[in-house]
Amino acid sequence: MLFEKYPVHLTNSLTGRKERLETIVPGHLGIYVCGPTVYGDVHLGNVRTFMMFDLITRYLRFLQYRVRYVRNITDVGHLVNDADEGEDKIAKKARAEQLEPMEVVKHYTEGFHHVMRQFNILPPSIEPSATGHIVEQIEIVKKLLENGFAYEVNGSVYFDVTKYNKDHNYGILSGRVLEDLMESGRKLDAQDEKRNKVDFALWKRASAYHIMRWPSPWGEGFPGWHIECTVMSTKYLGETFDIHGGGIDLKFPHHECEIAQAVAATGKNPVNYWIHANMLTVNGQKMSKSLGNSFLPRELFEGSHALLERGYGPMTVRFFMLQSHYSSTLDFSNEALGAAEKGFKKLSNAMVILKKLQHPGTASPDKLLTETLTHYTEDLYASMSDDFNSARTLAVLFEMASRINDFKSGNVSLSSVDADTFEQFKLSYIGFMEDVLGLKEEEEHNHDLLNNVIGVLIDLRKKARQDRNFPLSDKIRDDLKKMGVQLMDGKEGEMSYTID
RNA sequence: GUCGGCGUACCCAAGUGGUCUAAGGGGUCUCUCUGCAAAAGAGAUAUUCAUCGGUUCGAAUCCGAUCGCUGACUCCA
The missing domain is CATH 3.40.50.620 (HUPs)
Incomplete structure (x- = not known):
């Protein structure tokens, strides 16, 4: 057990x-x-x-x-x-x-x-x-x-x-x-x-x-x-x-x-x-109904409270709260929420990448890398078993995310570790993210229609780039960006995008 | 007043006697990749942990004092 x-x-x-x-x-x-x-x-x-x-x-x-x-x-x-x-x-x-x-x-x-x-x-x-x-x-x-x-x-x-x-x-x-x-x-x-x-x-x-x-x-x-x-x-x-x-x-x-x-x-x-x-504080003071400094979750998502500069998604907030220990007071601020949003996105993106990564099957294992990957799993358990230290757990996950990005970019080949080590690494990352920390992808606007429309624009842009019509390709990217759709060009010409 | 907690880099934050010349995230700067972006990667950014004393071979971590913030004592998560 x-x-x-x-x-x-x-x-x-x-x-x-x-x-x-x-x-x-x-x-x-x-x-x-x-x-x-x-x-x-x-x-x-x-x-x-x-x-x-x-x-x-x-x-x-x-x-x-x-x-x-x-x-x-x-x-x-x-x-x-x-x-x-x-x-x-x-x-x-x-x-x-x-x-x-x-x-x-x-x-x-x-x-x-x-x-x-x-x-x-x-x-x-x-x-x-x-x-x-x-x-x-x-x-x-x-x-x-x-x-x-x-x-x-x-x-x-x-x-x-x-x-x-x-x-x-x-x-x-x-x-x-x-x-x-x-x-x-x-x-x-x-x-x-x-x-x-x-x-x-x-x-x-x-x-x-x-x-x-x-x-x-x-x-x-x-x-x-x-x-x-x-x-x-x-x-x-x-x-x-x-x-x-x-x-x-x-x-x-x-x-x-x-x-x-x-x-x-x-x-x-x-x-x-x-x-x-411990308590959640606002400007150093306990958030409470009677003090009148409390936010409703809805106000937080919409950014409709006077103290909020904009809205934040529930998973961003969850990540934000997990970044500090449960026994410490946690002070709420726009700046901290903004930082949390980026940090969470990094972990979340890495998880999407990891789920798609397939080990080639054959390997010529690198001893040091194998040890490193194996050790992450131990660190994850050790952190959580030490008084449910989610902040430390997240730190380990961030290091794992860097390794995932290395695999993705080809900086490090997947064949430098054997299949079992990689599978364990994968299970640990996903298990601690989703099952333990309860962090899942932020509710995307995953409408097929929207995705299809973006797909059309991506095809048009690809054509423009092939024609070296960069003003047009940049306009498509910039206009989409204004609407919250961030296009990212991959090395081999493949495309990915995120929607705010 | 009584009983507690906290004070770590520009911001958030972990660490509570040696592995700390202090994790991680955000920010900033430089570089790599790239038509350019974005993303990603490499490096840099606290000789120092509110201040002052003490204990110890050794302290961010223990003890004492001081300063600052804060919670409970009343409904509160």
């Missing part, structure tokens, strides 16, 4: 160390990632997180792990800020737009899926929704009450953090110290039902105007913010599972609370490895 040959080492947020990945069931791997809240469009920052976990699961599968990837849809439950006390986001949006809550949920869920497809982010194995697991959520709240880690007040149930912290460590993930949390920040106001301000809601009583509501042993209400992830992760992956991921901004309080709930309910540590993806 490949995962034995190339063991993965990953940075575990729980310990702060890079650790060797050992799964609970050999060869199988369970991973849970906090999904989107579907009350609005996903922006590019959200996309980054899902793309990074797409990268991670793609690679784990490439290593032949049997992966169960669970990513939820949050369609209820996140409380908004104090000004909108107790009203949940879905319900609020629904009233504002005069829609049924589930109508809002469906609309934005479909939008989310559409965006995921555009970026070539594969769907998870299971995509459970919070509203589909109300029963399980009620069950775990009951369990927490039984175990004495929760208390009921006026139809709402809260988690007793102070009590939990007596025998456990609330702060194990985030490094928070309970005493500090108790002292700082907002004071408990008079009408607050919580015993301590650090306590969090497991179940909230629905007020009269609240649309999304379910019956429970404590009256009509809706689940608290953190409980859905605890329920859905453990339901599908077990009480202890391998990897839990999410954006770094969820580390506290969300993930910390998940751990507390799970430990309090089952007595078991729920997750072996925590992975947190």
